[in-house]
Amino acid sequence: MQKTILIVDDSASVRQVVSIALTGAGYQVVEACDGKDALVKLDKNRVNLIISDVNMPNMDGITMLKEVKKRPDTKFTPVIMLTTESEQSKKEQGRAAGAKAWVVKPFQPQQMLAAVSKLVR
């Protein structure tokens, strides 16, 4: 069965790069441009994994994560958070919200693939 992955990032180019890597590896990709959009996409799609940026307009990644953890159909979905070294405090908040998997930006597409294959169910 094809696995579906949701990529949430306000940067279209990041979404594109991740999509290229993931679709190339046989995953199906759903894109969202911020946390709010992600929650809408989660209503419509059953996803096996979420990749999300932290810093986004409208709804940031951590607020989105908290919401994901509240919903019965998504609360156990693995989430990979994207971050940079300069966001240590965000990382703490994210950890508290239940984000365990962090990928540091900038990343190479292979790194992302590796992270995904460690987690995807």
Added chain:
Amino acid sequence: MLAISEAGDKRTVALQSDLTIYQIKDVSDALLPQLSPDYDLEINLSEVNELDCSGVQLLMLMRQQSRQQATKLTIVEHSQAVLEVFDQLDLVRWFEDPIVLTGGAQ
């Protein structure tokens, strides 16, 4: 979630749902009380299409409990998904259940 049938001293519980973290709470609440010294329990896994470590853990716990309580538990008709995971984690021997390989799977 469970299809329960009885024949003499044997109670057969066929799992009607997957065994992943999303179902595990409900399944374990229903399944664990089935262990009883009053009858031999048989768990049928033929309908389990998906299984993760939470499912493995529940089955292991059942087996461990049956050993400690000396009640009889047999797991039968492992689905392909279950067999793959058991194989990967080298649990076939650990469970000590006879695995019947169907013609196709061979």
Added chain:
Amino acid sequence: MSMEAALQTYFSEANELIDEMENDLLALEQDASDELLNSIFRAAHTIKGSAGIFGLDDIVEFTHVVENVLDKLRDHELNVSSALVSLLFRCRDHIQSLLQAEQEEAHQADHELGKSLLKELNAYLGATTEAPPSASIEEEVQASTSLASNAMQRYVQHLTEEDEARANVERMADQDVKNDLWHISLRFGINSFRDGMDPLSFISYLSKLGKIKQIRTLADHFPTLDNYDAESCYLGFEIRLDSQAAKQEIEDVFEFVQEDSDITIIPPHSTLSQYIELINSMPDVDLKIGEILLECGALTKRELAAALQQQAQHANTSSDNQQAVPIGDIITESSTQLSPVLEAAVRKQSQVRESIAREQKSLRVDADKLDLLINYVGELVTAGAGAALHAQALNDPGMLESIAAVNSLLEEVRDAALNLRMVAIGATFTRFQRVVRDVSKDLGKNVELSIMGAETELDKSVVEKIADPLMHLVRNAMDHGLETPEKRLAAGKSEHGELLLNAYHDSGNIVIEVCDDGAGIDVDKLRAKAVSKGLIAEEAVLEKHELLQLIFEPGLSTAQAVSNLSGRGVGMDVVRRNITELRGRIEVDSDLGKGTTVRIILPLTLAIIDGFLIGVADQSFVIPLDTVSECVELDINENHPEYIDLRGQVLPLVDLRTTFDLSGNLPKRQSVVVVQSGHQSAGIIVDRLMGELQTVIKPLGQIFGQSETLAGSTILGSGAVALILDVQGLIEHASKPVNKLATH
């Protein structure tokens, strides 16, 4: 979809961000709100983050430091000061230049400038950076940029730890354990399942790095039934792996669970002491783990016995500081393994990127495609007009009704299609905030820019082409129009000069105004200059607006002193040419001492216009409808008049027969179409008035391209070609007698 396309997306997104950053920085000077700081930070952050993915290291390096400073601002460790904002402005410009350098071969970024900016930035980062600033930052950034160098960093750290640890371990027996497999001991954290982590996935991933020779799934930590929570994880694994992978690679498999889980990795051929450490690390299952190791073949019975013995000794001799090595921190004794293994990791990193086609999901549409659509819509409008013509000839009521319905829908389709190209002018306007700020500082003037009608929409191609002329007008207003604060005060005005950019729709046109409340244009001086340059005759009688229009003539500038700005831009004549190319016109109003308003009037779109169809002899012409003010009958008694009296006003006439040298009999009756362009009016003598129509403008070929009186051509519904008149050109043509005074 390819990486190349993704890179293009990056550039357009980065360019947008850099524009936003500019606006935010401008606003920051007024109001240092957290929201603004966040937004600026996010812009830098995204630019850097994505640049890294594309390997644009110059951008990453520089922006990283900018981001650090912004982060401190955001955390209020630094305060917003005008010096800092000004530095950030310069940094923004440098990022823009770096971006440009990646996009255009020809553009070179100024790396010296980059270095000096980094130095300034580092000063703000202060004590947190080691000296010398620029060098260390570069190293730091580079180190964090590529994973390869990341691994190197860890390697160095590793060696240090190793040294410390070796001293600790050397007291123990250093026998090599006889096996060439990795031993991995995993105790997953209790919340692993809840966190979305399935140990199975990690084990599957591990088997990509080598062959799992043996795995034991452990039920040893299972709680009693009463304490069992199905969503908690109690699982443990002992794994023996045959793999050529680096230790780092194996550790990385568990990077997401290492914080909450106990993970021990023992390389092949490790000394016994490491197994002792492992056994030590799990005090409650001391014997158990020994048994497990024994059972899964990691240790022989003899080795286990020796290990347990040493463990006991170790506990005795160092009872004060026992078990100093934390769980999970595994010290490898076989360091010879590291170098080749590290190399492998580096090699793996530099593997080529993937470029796999994928379904496009973007909403960005190629401008060419839009143009094609609009072109088709244009053809459709023409075809619709043709159908209407035939329907009229047939005079079938049903047919007429249907055609009318089709045509009204066509009109909507046309509007919708054109609307796709429409963008708000606001973005163009706000770009001037920066210009105004910089230029006013350069000139020592206080200028406040206000913007009105930012939401006014116009064709994207027009927006692009209007930027340069607008830039010139804004600079001009600041340079020549607005006075210095002293002069303003002396003139009884407020110290601040007002500059207004205004846009609004006016009957099928968009009007863009650049207004200032500066000194205004001295019409007398202008006239004198025009005369001295030979642009007008000394005795010429010109209205004020005609005189003002002279500022658009080549070689005429009223600036008393040539400032450094004059050298930068284009002349007003070029501005006018640019506007004319857009089928627009430019006007100027000025009151001496009170200010100047330059008004650009542009058609909403360049592709389709509402026209008024007329006929002269056997030729059809289209007059843009928005220039037509009225139609009057021509008094035939006057033979070929050059002027008529229109309610007391002198109206110059244009006879298309003579203009285009058309033969054919004069009809009994002729009409005059009164057209207006700006302040000027003229009458066009026509044979037939044929009503309104929508028309698609087709540019004229090379030969007629220079024609002053024609704006283009169009194909009528009947298939005939009609020429579209350039009203402005015709009016000038009609008022030639006035202009002739200048050339005499």
